[in-house]
Amino acid sequence: MNTEDEPQAVYTGADHQSTMDDLIVAGALGLIGLYLAAVIVLFAVFSFVRLMYHSFVAGDAVVIFLGVFGVLIVLSLYMAIGFCVQKTDRI
Amino acid sequence: MSHVLVSPLNWGLGHATRNIPVIQNLLAHGHEVTIAACGNAKTVLGQEFPGCRSIEFPDYPVSFSASRFFLPKFVASLPVFLKAIADEQNTLGLILAEDDYDLIISDNRLGVYSSEIPSVFITHQLHYHLPLVFWPAELLAVAFNGFHHGKYRHVIVPDNPKAGISLAGKLSRPGTDTTRKRAYFCGILTSTRKRAVKEDLDYLLMISGPEPQRSHLEKILLDQVAGIVGSRVVLLGSPDNHAPVEQSDACRIIPYASTSDKEDLMNRAKCIICRSGYTSMMEIAELGKRHAVFIPTPGQTEQEYLSWYYEKKGWFHSQRQNHLNLAEDIRIAHHSGYTGFPDMPKTEENVAKLYDQVFAQYLDR
Numbered sequence: 108m109n110t111e112d113e114p115q116a117v118y119t120g121a122d123h124q125s126t127m128d129d130l131i132v133a134g135a136l137g138l139i140g141l142y143l144a145a146v147i148v149l150f151a152v153f154s155f156v157r158l159m160y161h162s163f164v165a166g167d168a169v170v171i172f173l174g175v176f177g178v179l180i181v182l183s184l185y186m187a188i189g190f191c192v193q194k195t196d197r198i
Numbered sequence: 199m200s201h202v203l204v205s206p207l208n209w210g211l212g213h214a215t216r217n218i219p220v221i222q223n224l225l226a227h228g229h230e231v232t233i234a235a236c237g238n239a240k241t242v243l244g245q246e247f248p249g250c251r252s253i254e255f256p257d258y259p260v261s262f263s264a265s266r267f268f269l270p271k272f273v274a275s276l277p278v279f280l281k282a283i284a285d286e287q288n289t290l291g292l293i294l295a296e297d298d299y300d301l302i303i304s305d306n307r308l309g310v311y312s313s314e315i316p317s318v319f320i321t322h323q324l325h326y327h328l329p330l331v332f333w334p335a336e337l338l339a340v341a342f343n344g345f346h347h348g349k350y351r352h353v354i355v356p357d358n359p360k361a362g363i364s365l366a367g368k369l370s371r372p373g374t375d376t377t378r379k380r381a382y383f384c385g386i387l388t389s390t391r392k393r394a395v396k397e398d399l400d401y402l403l404m405i406s407g408p409e410p411q412r413s414h415l416e417k418i419l420l421d422q423v424a425g426i427v428g429s430r431v432v433l434l435g436s437p438d439n440h441a442p443v444e445q446s447d448a449c450r451i452i453p454y455a456s457t458s459d460k461e462d463l464m465n466r467a468k469c470i471i472c473r474s475g476y477t478s479m480m481e482i483a484e485l486g487k488r489h490a491v492f493i494p495t496p497g498q499t500e501q502e503y504l505s506w507y508y509e510k511k512g513w514f515h516s517q518r519q520n521h522l523n524l525a526e527d528i529r530i531a532h533h534s535g536y537t538g539f540p541d542m543p544k545t546e547e548n549v550a551k552l553y554d555q556v557f558a559q560y561l562d563r
Binding site: 128130131133134135137138141186188189190192193196197198 | 273276277280283284287308309325330331333335336337338340342345346349368371373
């Protein structure tokens, strides 16, 4: 069927009542989770930097040492899990 | 005769062009095909199939890759993307209400499926590749893909079923049982055909992809192209480019080539220098080219992964855009033992099998 001479139908779903598919619900929940995780990570980084700064000003070397050590442990664990997940072909 | 709705994504022309052999095959079997697409994808398919009805069907307003920082921008734009999928589903409802369809083929359009009409999804990315530091996001994407693939009867993967000759590597590896049960590996799909012409062109440089990286690569390649010996053609992939460029008998610079002219040049080329987009990879595999240099678009994790994967397999040489030394990289591509892609079934055979093994069960002869 050749419709070259017919007027083109333009469909825009944005103009119509939305029906909530479970794909959209799952996507929206996933996004909320993603952004919440980002906020929590940013808050943790901010709190850590503030703690380190105050400890530095107060000359509290033990807190600084423990803080840096803790961060290194957490980052190492995070990357180690990532490597494991990669090596086992899950990602 | 049955009626099929084909809806490719309009992010680059790759999705539209790989549907060309599929549509040709459906038409050859006497079925009616309606194309629902937008932008260049709709234009290309409309030109290729003037006898098919085509419907303007907007997709996603998300930039494909505007800069080096594709990933963070993409993540930030996900809510807009999700809204676009919801709109897409509502639009599809209107399209399906207007006409009767027996099969829906969605090429990477996430909202194009129906619970009442058999729907199939075409994608070479069952798995998204992200830098290792984002492994939780990659795991989540695997789960989301599995959930999404559950909406379809089949997930058609334009890649080879045998792992040893997989063209997409881990990108086409099913991550969940839902995806695994539905995945049908049909082999490469491309509209580019091998022609019986002599390979009389030493180098074909194809500059493509989203701006501004396309322009960056154009500058890098044009600065270096004079330094290589042999006949050269540079395709700028930029229809609006009218800037004067130096040319000689040995070096032609073409702002934009038609699909047919590009196919002719690719057939004639002994060595191809291009981005590592999956469509180009399928074209090179179809033509059986043995020498190429791939330059992934910076920040596009899929192209970066494919470049790395082909290097690891010893198939083709790749180089990062900012480290490109054209003469040296061409020398490496020719003399470091790269084998090219292994032999694999070609599009004509693949598309015939795809029809018999997947589509035919939903369509009346």
